[in-house]
Amino acid sequence: MVSVRLEKLTKTFGKTIAVNELDLTIKDGEFLCLLGPSGCGKTTTLRMIAGLETPTKGEIYIGDVLVNDLPSKDRDVAMVFQFYAIYPEMKVFDQIAFPLKMLKKPKEEIDKAVKEVAELLGITDVLNFPVERLTMEQKQKIELGRAIVTQPKVYLFDEPLTNLDTKVRARTRIELKKLQQRLKTTTIYVTHDQLEALTLADRIAVMHLGRLQQCDTPDMLYRYPKNFFVAGFIGSPPMDFIDCTLVEKDGRFVLDAGIFSYDVTEFKEDIEKLTNSREFVIGVRPEFLTLSLTKTANSLAEAYVDIIEPLGARMIVNLKVGNYTLKANVRKMPLTSGEKVWFGFDKDKLRLFDKKTEHCII
Ligand SMILES: Nc1ncnc2c1ncn2[C@@H]1O[C@H](COP(=O)(O)OP(=O)(O)OP(=O)(O)O)[C@@H](O)[C@H]1O
Ligand SMILES: [Mg+2]
Known part of the structure; x- marks a missing residue:
């Protein structure tokens, strides 16, 4: 388990300041949601932490290690984009094993890790099914399984539930929360859906126009918004x-x-x-x-x-x-x-x- 520290993290694309001097510490084992309207810089922040985007300015620390110059694969983070199964004809077992195979882990180790993850997610009985035979909910779990099987130090989720219908979404949200509470892995979860953030997060970092507006517990954000933007953004119907x-x-x-x-x-x-x-x-x-x-x-x-x-x-x-x-x-x-x-x-x-x-x- 590790903390993630962002110091004056900035990213510009031409004239666009996507992320502007972001100072934020995600605590060890914490579930932090990055919340804000479209275009506020959430994905860019996540991609910089994952090492998929180079910061224009500022520092990223994972644990005590400055990772700015560390390639993505050496950062020990797992990034999950929107949940979907990539290879419909591939068996569930192989889907989950995929990241470990890429890391060239020995077969016994892969076997053991995949079975443990399947147990944890309650999908042991479908391990030999091709993905196309699964329900939407089971498919979500495979994506989750793929993320956790490598036991990264940090999970990075970018709106993983966007493609799901409301009911499955609500259920998957609860699964995700349970899983994180059990594994206690530091998690950064991007969403523009305040309900998702309020139900999942230990703390929520609200962003607007590339800037951090407030980072607090859901309750504090709701009761004591620091400014007009946060007050209007959190709460439904709004203030x-x-x-x-x-x-x-x-x-x-x-x-x-x-x-x-x-x-x-x-x-x-x-x-x-x-x-x-x-x-x-x-x-x-x-x-x-x-x-x-x-x-x-x-x-x-x-x-x-x-x-x-x-x-x-x-x-x-x-x-x-x-x-x-x-x-x-x-x-x-x-x-x-x-x-x-x-x-x-x-x-x-x-x-x-x-x-x-x-x-x-x-
Ligand atoms: N590769 C890029 N090239 C140019 N501009 C970019 C690039 N990536 C992001 N941007 C711009 O940076 C800003 C922040 O984008 P980002 O994707 O981080 O927002 P977001 O908060 O994830 O939005 P959404 O909720 O729509 O996913 C936007 O103005 C976007 O147009
Ligand atoms: Mg985005």
Whole structure:
């Protein structure tokens, strides 16, 4: 087991900065997801770690070894791209044995390793089947088997579940997580699917435009996004945002959002310490918005119910307030489109972003 350390890792293609001064340490035995929208530099980062792409600048350490100049085959990493079986007529055994044969390992060693891996993945009974006779799920396992049979120090996965339908995807995700927990091999897993990242990762590194935005546990990312981008990217439906101006009135700090005002005097010191800006964006998760038919102590403003998206026990209510459409994810309640409701949220659920720097202040 080893850690992987990236220092100021940078890759440019002509004028495109694919990866920009990435500082990141993946701990020994950790499952780290690289998450971000298309084109943010995830694959390029992974390819540099694998040795398939040369960094323009910066260092890559695997364990304590600087590997920048080490060829891919000497890095002891296994890269898995999208899962698929390459040779449909080849037997499962030979598919899994393939990487070991390439390494010219003795036959007994190959036999033993393949059988162990098959046992681990629960595919012992299909070892002599040609791959074309397997289910999609079994095919996934062969790809996994191929990755783990060489016992690399680090796994690198690049969106391996993309080609699968939703059900198989969910099941394979769980298999993958179980496997990693058992093997405790340092894993870097690239995805643009936040659900995948949230369910798999010990920590998630969120990237945007080649830069690392935040690296944290799923829970911390969800509760304390460091900036506007992370706040909007993590969470489904995404966070509700409302522009506001901070005004000081009789010694009190109040956020004036036009449609309501919100007293934040208790955060006065924090706000003053972090910024002298007056323009902010309020952020609240849809699941933290509360709705009521009559005004309560918690109510901030009235809103019109627009479209309702039923989700079984819960529902997403689209609310029209001034120029905004806010989403509230609430327990199922009798509401109809066009109805008026009051909404509010608790103070501990409020996040405040500096409009200029986009940093989260509280
Ligand atoms: N070989 C290349 N030549 C030129 N530009 C490249 C090359 N590889 C990547 N890029 C560019 O670098 C940026 C990062 O690409 P990368 O493939 O790392 O993104 P990604 O996060 O993996 O995206 P996706 O989610 O779509 O797979 C993009 O703007 C891409 O067009
Ligand atoms: Mg990619």
